Amino acid sequence: xxxxxxxxxxxxxxxxxxxxxxxxxxxxxxxxxxxxxxxxxxxxxxxxxxxxxxxxxxxxxxxxxxxxxxxxxxxxxxxxxxxxxxxxxxxxxxxxxxxxxxxxxxxxxxxxxxxxxxxxxxxxxxxxxxxxxxxxxxxxxxxxxxxxxxxxxxxxxxxxxxxxxxxxxxxxxxxxxxxxxxxxxxxxxxxxxxxxxxxxxxxxxxxxxxxxxxxxxxxxxxxxxxxxxxxxxxxxxxxxxxxxxxxxxxxxxxxxxxxxxxxxxxxxxxxxxxxxxxxxxxxxxxxxxxxxxxxxxxxxxxx
Amino acid sequence: xxxxxxxxxxxxxxxxxxxxxxxxxxxxxxxxxxxxxxxxxxxxxxxxxxxxxxxxxxxxxxxxxxxxxxxxxxxxxxxxxxxxxxxxxxxxxxxxxxxxxxxxxxxxxxxxxxxxxxxxxxxxxxxxxxxxxxxxxxxxxxxxxxxxxxxxxxxxxxxxxxxxxxxxxxxxxxxxxxxxxxxxxxxxxxxxxxxxxxxxxxxxxxxxxxxxxxxxxxxxxxxxxxxxxxxxxxxxxxxxxxxxxxxxxxxxxxxxxxxxxxxxxxxxxxxxxxxxxxxxxxxxxxxxxxxxxxxxxxxxxxxxxxxxxxxxxxxxxxxxxxxxxxxxxxxxxxxxxxxxxxxxxxxxxxxxxxxxxxxxxxxxxxxxxxxxxxxxxxxxxxxxxxxxxxxxxxxxxxxxxxxxxxxxxxxxxxxxxxxxxxxxxxxxxxxxxxxxxxxxxxxxxxxxxxxxxxxxxxxxxxxxxxxxxxxxxxxxxxxxxxxxxxxxxxxxxxxxxxxxxxxxxxxxxxxxxxxxxxxxxxxxxxxxxxxxxxxxxxxxxxxxxxxxx
Numbered sequence: 147x148x149x150x151x152x153x154x155x156x157x158x159x160x161x162x163x164x165x166x167x168x169x170x171x172x173x174x175x176x177x178x179x180x181x182x183x184x185x186x187x188x189x190x191x192x193x194x195x196x197x198x199x200x201x202x203x204x205x206x207x208x209x210x211x212x213x214x215x216x217x218x219x220x221x222x223x224x225x226x227x228x229x230x231x232x233x234x235x236x237x238x239x240x241x242x243x244x245x246x247x248x249x250x251x252x253x254x255x256x257x258x259x260x261x262x263x264x265x266x267x268x269x270x271x272x273x274x275x276x277x278x279x280x281x282x283x284x285x286x287x288x289x290x291x292x293x294x295x296x297x298x299x300x301x302x303x304x305x306x307x308x309x310x311x312x313x314x315x316x317x318x319x320x321x322x323x324x325x326x327x328x329x330x331x332x333x334x335x336x337x338x339x340x341x342x343x344x345x346x347x348x349x350x351x352x353x354x355x356x357x358x359x360x361x362x363x364x365x366x367x368x369x370x371x372x373x374x375x376x377x378x379x380x381x382x383x384x385x386x387x388x389x390x391x392x393x394x395x396x397x398x399x400x401x402x403x404x405x406x407x408x409x410x411x412x413x414x415x416x417x418x419x420x421x422x423x424x425x426x427x428x429x430x431x432x433x434x435x436x437x438x439x440x441x442x443x444x445x446x447x448x449x
Numbered sequence: 450x451x452x453x454x455x456x457x458x459x460x461x462x463x464x465x466x467x468x469x470x471x472x473x474x475x476x477x478x479x480x481x482x483x484x485x486x487x488x489x490x491x492x493x494x495x496x497x498x499x500x501x502x503x504x505x506x507x508x509x510x511x512x513x514x515x516x517x518x519x520x521x522x523x524x525x526x527x528x529x530x531x532x533x534x535x536x537x538x539x540x541x542x543x544x545x546x547x548x549x550x551x552x553x554x555x556x557x558x559x560x561x562x563x564x565x566x567x568x569x570x571x572x573x574x575x576x577x578x579x580x581x582x583x584x585x586x587x588x589x590x591x592x593x594x595x596x597x598x599x600x601x602x603x604x605x606x607x608x609x610x611x612x613x614x615x616x617x618x619x620x621x622x623x624x625x626x627x628x629x630x631x632x633x634x635x636x637x638x639x640x641x642x643x644x645x646x647x648x649x650x651x652x653x654x655x656x657x658x659x660x661x662x663x664x665x666x667x668x669x670x671x672x673x674x675x676x677x678x679x680x681x682x683x684x685x686x687x688x689x690x691x692x693x694x695x696x697x698x699x700x701x702x703x704x705x706x707x708x709x710x711x712x713x714x715x716x717x718x719x720x721x722x723x724x725x726x727x728x729x730x731x732x733x734x735x736x737x738x739x740x741x742x743x744x745x746x747x748x749x750x751x752x753x754x755x756x757x758x759x760x761x762x763x764x765x766x767x768x769x770x771x772x773x774x775x776x777x778x779x780x781x782x783x784x785x786x787x788x789x790x791x792x793x794x795x796x797x798x799x800x801x802x803x804x805x806x807x808x809x810x811x812x813x814x815x816x817x818x819x820x821x822x823x824x825x826x827x828x829x830x831x832x833x834x835x836x837x838x839x840x841x842x843x844x845x846x847x848x849x850x851x852x853x854x855x856x857x858x859x860x861x862x863x864x865x866x867x868x869x870x871x872x873x874x875x876x877x878x879x880x881x882x883x884x885x886x887x888x889x890x891x892x893x894x895x896x897x898x899x900x901x902x903x904x905x906x907x908x909x910x911x912x913x914x915x916x917x918x919x920x921x922x923x924x925x926x927x928x929x930x931x932x933x934x935x936x937x938x939x940x941x942x943x944x945x946x947x948x949x950x951x952x953x954x955x956x957x958x959x960x961x962x963x964x965x966x967x968x969x970x971x972x973x974x975x976x977x978x979x980x981x982x983x984x985x986x987x988x989x990x991x992x993x994x995x996x997x998x
Contacts, residue, residue: 245745
């Protein structure tokens, strides 16, 4: 089975600026893949290369088994795209824009279109210039979701949606997955990625810094432990894998590498546990650890 | 400063002092934002009329020359385009400025005021910036007031520069002052009109359009009025603010009182604008926007239909303008023929294209100017394609199964088709009115054909623009240089005695000046060939580059 998206050592420069630097990404068919990175990391550039809008300087890019630059038109019959910043024609209504996009793709099931317009509570009679950011995004989402595309490329599609519409969007992505479609979802909303995505690729300054399933990634990070013990527990500080130990009104708070969790727990059990709270690593922590902690990265490793 | 104002407002709920809080800060801010714009408008508008004086003195040194010119201005087309023409019996340079540049200056001041006022009122509201400002200690009326004060400053600057410039050019100081005051006064009228239309619609473009339509109606009213009653000025002319400025009869028989009408209307429209402002919400208009189609028209199904739809409004406006200009030029046919017989210099300008029939030569020259305008349209239509790209609207189209070849091909095809339509309208307008004036029906097909003969030259300009779009999109503005150069060669080439090689650089120089000369096919064929090559090369370049670039 071919991969849905296969990027190997992709580089792209704009003048002196190196936007993508040997980026790696793999998305298998039927997966919902999260694509994370801070502003300016190169997410939109990568997506534009995937769509054949930008030409790769070097590296291998395959989308649904085809070359996105050379086979753009044929490939686009199988792809639907929602840009991060949706701009509509000021004089065309939302309904007209949706129909235009659908017809370019070779037509649409009117019932499906109507159902989506209804679910997203979009007024299709308003002119493009009068829509708010969220409503412009709804127009692009309806046009994309109404299609039969095998691959949905969504670039921060919910940044302007309200929480209710976000729920609708999440349902739609879940339905798309159930239909066997592949979704590439670039997002800043980590809770959304945690909820929807099977795999995650995290990039920074044009390079892939982490990729894998959420479970794998969680395994690489730390669990946060708050514990109160009968005997003095400060001895855990000496154990390997324990970080940021603090004492707070008789309880100990620290982070522990997941690989060392078992050993640290045995040690704590010997001290007589009175109470223990463990919080699993969230994607947010994962993310912050890769972007918030410059020193750790400069040090070349995660521990 | 706010406490006092708030207390004043608190003393009586109906007191309006608080509504103006923040006006002075906002006015300074507005002037700061627009300092370059206002300066450029004031310099161009204020200095240009005076800069014509030496040229006029050079072109028409004797009273005889000037009287010849006066006869030209007496013709109905000239009256329509520039005004009733006071003082034609003793045509002085001052009267010349008032007659031939006066209306242009007044219209320009009106446009400046409309753009300025709408930009600082409705545009601010539409973008949401007004909300940000109004959330501070700023009164309800401060925004509109500061925009109007800025308009007053801009118009005063224009009036002052006009007065100084014309006086320095050797014209009477009092009349120069009246000329400057007339231009500024009409500018203020349209500042008031724009303040009013900015209250009506939620959208800046609609507000600007409404005010511009008011300007157009004013122009048409005085045009019809002036043409029907040449001497005294008809009631129709008196309905138009543009007519009031000309009714001062500057440099001929000065009277000040028509300017009071201008100030009266400016005050009236402003008062009405403030009244409406007090009755509406921030961001809302008084005219409810109508809902549009919930579904796309069945024909809106591809890049061609989309581009055509996007260019429709522009094509309509250009079409009306070109048709009207053609009608006006055609109507001049007879009066010009008489004038040209005696004026060797003008004849040389007109007959640059060759041939020996003066009327045909004049018509060919006029069609040449109209074709250059169509060339300008060609550039602007390619710029619109570029705007689709820079605004980000092209990306989702190209992410659909639409090849770049198809999108740009459709866009350029729409441009080319619209150029054909515009050239045909120019030819028809000129043909119909000249046929009416001369009684020669054969002029209609002859001029239609003559206008269409410019198509290869216009397409070549579109081709240059397409080439830039494909290969150097950031330098697309350079395409204007081709139009500007063609216009320079067309307008001033004969006067400046440009070398043939320099004139040959303009694509329009190679188009046979029909109907004055025989049709020569060879240049049309190679112009078409060049145009096709450049269009295709532009498309090929576009296929290979990044989008957006």
